[in-house]
Amino acid sequence: MTVSCVSVALVYPELLGTYGDGGNATVLAQRLRWRGHPAEVVVVGPGGPLPATCDIYVVGGGEDLPQSLAARRLLEAAPLHRAVDAGAVVLAVCAGLQVLGESFVGPDGKPSTGLGLLGCVTTRGRGRRAVGELVVEPSARWSAQGLTTCSGFENHGGVTELLPGTEPVGTVRVGLGNKDGSVEGAVKGRVWGTYMHGPVLARNPALADLLLSWVVGELAPLDDTLPLALRQERLRNGPAERYPGRGRARAGLDLLARVAGRGWGR
Ligand code: GLN
16 A cells, blocks of 8 residues: 655744744654654745645744734735645644734734634733743643643743634643633644644654644554653753742642643653
């Protein structure tokens, strides 16, 4: 049997590459190759056309001006809309999440039209910029599909409200997530939005495999000794980095208690 090559599009890394989220495309392709499944990463710059025929699209984080340029390009010929309509999977991180929503904050501070592929609206937060480690407990729907406690870091000034029909990834344990420390992420169909940098798929191989399973079906397990070591280190030390000073030990113990019952997992 011939297996078709899975194509992973890395969307506009020149504009949306500030936080290293391009690593997510590498992780997706490599986890397929390790299982003997052909995969390619297609790097697409904003100067050329974005193919609408790839299997997975990876959209990363960036600053306010580049993200609005990216949104403008993606709205022109609507390649991502066509791809999503055809069943493609999209991973959109931070600016990516914001741009895929209904509207986001432009570089002039005013609302800018988003792609509308996620039901969410992003405005300028009133408080300080959300910067630091982020830990999220996936909702029951995603934990039933193998997703365990998610670890990443956030760095954003925008805050995001979800609209009906779009659900969060889960509940924030450490950090602020979408807005105020309650929920994180925006998922609609096969479009997965998150505020987690890391890259998120390097820190959370279970999420990489969940997204891949939407394309190729059930996946054989891999030896994840190294990413699991990274996860353990981040889940152990991240909370104290986020809450320095007096709350430090308490925040770490709090998180340990929460995840202990569930195991560190993948
Ligand atoms: N420019 C956006 C914000 O500050 C997104 C930042 C990011 O992608 N990390 O909210």
